[in-house]
Amino acid sequence: MRVLLTGGAGYIGSHTALCLLNAGYEVVALDNLSNASPEALRRVEELTGKKAPLIVGDCADEKTLTAVFEEYKIDAVIHFAGLKAVGESVRKPLDYYQNNLDATMALCRVMPKFNCSILVFSSSATVYGTYPEMPLREDCPTGCTNPYGWTKWISERILTDVAAADETRSFVLLRYFNPIGAHESGRIGEDPTGIPNNLMPYICQVASGKLDHLNVFGDDYPTRDGTGERDYIHVMDLAEGHLAALKYAESHHGAEVFNLGTGEAYSVLDIVHAFEKANDLTIPYQVTPRRPGDIAVCYADPEKAANGLKWRAKRDLTTMCRDAWNWQKNNPKGYEK
Ligand code: WQD
Numbered sequence: 001m002r003v004l005l006t007g008g009a010g011y012i013g014s015h016t017a018l019c020l021l022n023a024g025y026e027v028v029a030l031d032n033l034s035n036a037s038p039e040a041l042r043r044v045e046e047l048t049g050k051k052a053p054l055i056v057g058d059c060a061d062e063k064t065l066t067a068v069f070e071e072y073k074i075d076a077v078i079h080f081a082g083l084k085a086v087g088e089s090v091r092k093p094l095d096y097y098q099n100n101l102d103a104t105m106a107l108c109r110v111m112p113k114f115n116c117s118i119l120v121f122s123s124s125a126t127v128y129g130t131y132p133e134m135p136l137r138e139d140c141p142t143g144c145t146n147p148y149g150w151t152k153w154i155s156e157r158i159l160t161d162v163a164a165a166d167e168t169r170s171f172v173l174l175r176y177f178n179p180i181g182a183h184e185s186g187r188i189g190e191d192p193t194g195i196p197n198n199l200m201p202y203i204c205q206v207a208s209g210k211l212d213h214l215n216v217f218g219d220d221y222p223t224r225d226g227t228g229e230r231d232y233i234h235v236m237d238l239a240e241g242h243l244a245a246l247k248y249a250e251s252h253h254g255a256e257v258f259n260l261g262t263g264e265a266y267s268v269l270d271i272v273h274a275f276e277k278a279n280d281l282t283i284p285y286q287v288t289p290r291r292p293g294d295i296a297v298c299y300a301d302p303e304k305a306a307n308g309l310k311w312r313a314k315r316d317l318t319t320m321c322r323d324a325w326n327w328q329k330n331n332p333k334g335y336e337k
Helices: 011-022 038-048 062-071 086-091 093-114 147-165 199-207 235-250 268-279 303-308 317-330
Strands: 002-006 026-031 054-056 076-079 118-124 170-176 178-180 214-217 232-234 254-260 285-288
Touching: 002 011, 011 026, 011 038, 011 235, 026 062, 038 054, 062 093, 076 093, 076 235, 086 093, 086 147, 093 118, 093 147, 118 147, 118 235, 147 170, 147 254, 170 235, 178 199, 178 235, 199 214, 199 268, 199 317, 214 268, 232 235, 232 317, 235 254, 235 303, 254 303, 268 317
Parallel strands: 002 026, 002 076, 026 054, 076 118, 118 170, 170 254, 178 232, 214 285
Antiparallel strands: none
């Protein structure tokens, strides 16, 4: 089975490529390299001993997509590609709506022309917005608080309606919680552009000395220690969740949503302390005011994926912290795009 990974050179895409190749799938990546390096897939080939061809292009462009399907027999698509910075989406909403939604619709139009009916979509827990009742289940109300989140929610809506109109389609919509960590080899990992927005890559750059200290965004939330709590999931567990989603799609039609989380909530200070203990390091930090738009707590009810996908996250927080640091310390400048 050959799988097209849009955004396949990215953080989650490259880890999923490695997982699929090791499971015997063939992989083709389409990436515009706006937030990725071709080096990631070169290293995936090094780690697996298998080819992972990369086509550089825009998956929102139907001509580009058609050319890929004409060159390769594609049996399924995993759609990772998209702009994904929450703050940037508030500043540039049109870029986000146009890029992210055009890509979803282009795939929906091109795939059936080549009898390709399986699509796994990279969605996000951000679609739950500020819904307060935890843990989050797939049938909880959704309501986004930023254009990035709305592009994920609207893409889910598009895919759900397309699958309802065409019963040959099999769409699996995966709502990621907070992916962190890296493959155990330390050869592939998260390589954010500029100063990281997200907690773990920021901590890693403090640990490497690239940044002076961590700013803890608020310690006055209604949580155990006052700092924000999230459901952190190892990126390799997330990659394995995509393998499970592909297998599910092969025997199910329609569109189905699954949370990919662990069901465990850890606070910012939990992460800091776990990182320090796992790696025998000290992470200096100072508490600053809350980050606008942040919520106090967000974590998954993972049972639907456990039952439906026969998948559950298995790597613990120590492993997430150790693997994150192993990547950072061996690649202080990332892939050096
Ligand atoms: C985690 C916690 C912060 C940085 C984001 C996106 C979401 C998804 C995952 C794509 C929060 C705190 C962070 C820092 C801090 N991405 N923090 N200092 O905001 O839960 O989710 O990434 O789908 O869409 O919104 O992740 O890592 O930014 O924050 O104190 O320098 O760490 O307040 O409590 P978040 P995050």
